[in-house]
Amino acid sequence: MDTVYISHGSPTLCIDESIPARHFLKAWQDKALCPRPKSILVISGHWDTALPSVNVITGPNDTIHDFYNFPKNMYKLKYPAPGAPELAKRVKELLMASEFKHVDEDKKRGLDHGAWVPLMLMYPEADIPVCQLSVQSGRDGTYHYNLGKALAPLKEEGVLIMGSGSATHNLRNIGGKNSSVPSWASDFDTWLKDSLLEGRYEDVNHWDEKAPCAKMAHPWPDHFYPLHVAMGAAGENAKAKVIHHSWDMGTLSYASYQFTTATS
Numbered sequence: 417m418d419t420v421y422i423s424h425g426s427p428t429l430c431i432d433e434s435i436p437a438r439h440f441l442k443a444w445q446d447k448a449l450c451p452r453p454k455s456i457l458v459i460s461g462h463w464d465t466a467l468p469s470v471n472v473i474t475g476p477n478d479t480i481h482d483f484y485n486f487p488k489n490m491y492k493l494k495y496p497a498p499g500a501p502e503l504a505k506r507v508k509e510l511l512m513a514s515e516f517k518h519v520d521e522d523k524k525r526g527l528d529h530g531a532w533v534p535l536m537l538m539y540p541e542a543d544i545p546v547c548q549l550s551v552q553s554g555r556d557g558t559y560h561y562n563l564g565k566a567l568a569p570l571k572e573e574g575v576l577i578m579g580s581g582s583a584t585h586n587l588r589n590i591g592g593k594n595s596s597v598p599s600w601a602s603d604f605d606t607w608l609k610d611s612l613l614e615g616r617y618e619d620v621n622h623w624d625e626k627a628p629c630a631k632m633a634h635p636w637p638d639h640f641y642p643l644h645v646a647m648g649a650a651g652e653n654a655k656a657k658v659i660h661h662s663w664d665m666g667t668l669s670y671a672s673y674q675f676t677t678a679t680s
Contacts, residue, residue, distance in 0.1 A: 417450060417451065417570075417572070417575065417577075418449075418450050418675055418676050419564075419646040419647075419654075419674075419675045420449075420577075420659070420672065420674050421578075421580075421581070421643040421646045421647070421672060421675075422578060422580050422581075422672045423437065423583045423668075423670040423672050424534045424581070424582065425437060425664055427486055427529050427533060428487075428490070430490060430493055430529075430536060430537070431489065431493075435662075435670075436660075436664075436670070437662055437672070440662075440672070441534055442537045442538075444537070445538070449659060449674060450674075451574075453544060453574055454544075454575065455500045455503045455544060455547065455576075456500075456539075456547070456575070456576045456578060457507060457547050457549060457575055457577050457578065458527070458535070458546060458547070459549050459550075459579045459646070460550075460642060461585070461638040461639035461640075461641070462482055462529060462638075463525075463548055463551065464553045465520065465551075467518050467520055468511055468518075468519045468520070468549060468550060468552065469520040469521070470519065470520075470548065470550075471499070471504065471522045471523075471548045472505070473504075473523070473547075474499055474501050476499065477496065478526025478527070479526060479527060480525070480527060480528045480532075493532075495527060495532035495535060495542050496542055497535065497543070497545065498543070498546070500546055500547035501547075504521065506570070507519075507547065507570070508521065511563070516566065527548060530580040530581070530642075531548055534578075534580055549563075549645075551638055551642060551645075552641075553641065555641075557623055557624070557637075557640075558621045558622075558644075560648065561617070561647060563645050563648060564577070564645035564649035567645070567649045568649050568650075568677075570649070571649065571650075577649045579641075579646035581639035581643060582668060583605055583669035583672075584604055584633045584634070584667055584668060585634055585638075585640070585668070586601075586633060588635070591665050591667060592665065593665060595666030599629075601629075601632075601663075601666070603628040604628060604629045604630065604633035605633075605671060607626075607627050608623075608627065609658060612673055613657075615653070617647055617652060617654075620643070620647065623640070643673070646673070646675055649675075651677050651678060653677075653678035654675045654677050655676045655678065656673050656674070657673065657675075658671065659672050659673060660672040
């Protein structure tokens with residue numbers, strides 16, 4: 417199973433037909449970008465904890481509406497995908513067998529919008545078990561790459577490992593609906609694409625030193641680190657592929673990537 421990084425951009429992705437990325441995600445199953453997974457592990461930029469945490473949910477996941485001042489109908493949307501307690505325990509087991517010696521279990525938390533918004537479009541039936549793993553924004557890219565590396569066996573167990581964030585994420589510099597893309601956003605976005613397609617994963621791990629306009633593109637790294645987890649899970653010689661690219665509100669890149677593990 418390949419791993420993926422999905423740029424979920426704005427929460428309005430769940431209702432706004434004018435966002436190109438919405439149509440990309442709605443066509444996910446038609447495009448057959450990956451086999452139907454047995455379960456899905458989402459690493460979302462909207463769950464940020466001091467230590468790695470998994471949500472261990474029996475029964476349907478709650479839908480967390482973790483956004484404010486959006487259209488009222490968005491707060492009525494539900495994505496009651498089953499929890500994946502067995503996957504959560506397996507994630508904890510793999511991480512603790514590696515360098516991550518403390519992994520918390522959250523038995524109440526449902527799915528934040530970094531998980532349910534893209535999944536609602538990709539798998540609208542909400543019948544695939546879903547588990548979430550948190551990011552640690554106080555750590556670095558290499559840490560999250562190694563987090564992914566520890567989870568690599570899941571790919572052979574029918575699990576889709578999906579990082580969910582945004583290729584650029586500076587909410588203080590959002591433009592209007594048809595705003596032009598500023599140079600700092602396009603420079604970072606292009607650097608990221610070139611680095612991934614050329615297999616320069618170490619550069620991406622050290623993005624804050626290597627990338628142009630790094631701190632403008634990601635003043636806080638929570639929406640970028642899910643990429644490192646997906647990248648690490650695919651392995652050091654994995655092949656990256658752009659599966660979607662579009663912009664919204666000038667500075668939000670919806671660049672999304674698929675990582676295919678190298679065959680020996």
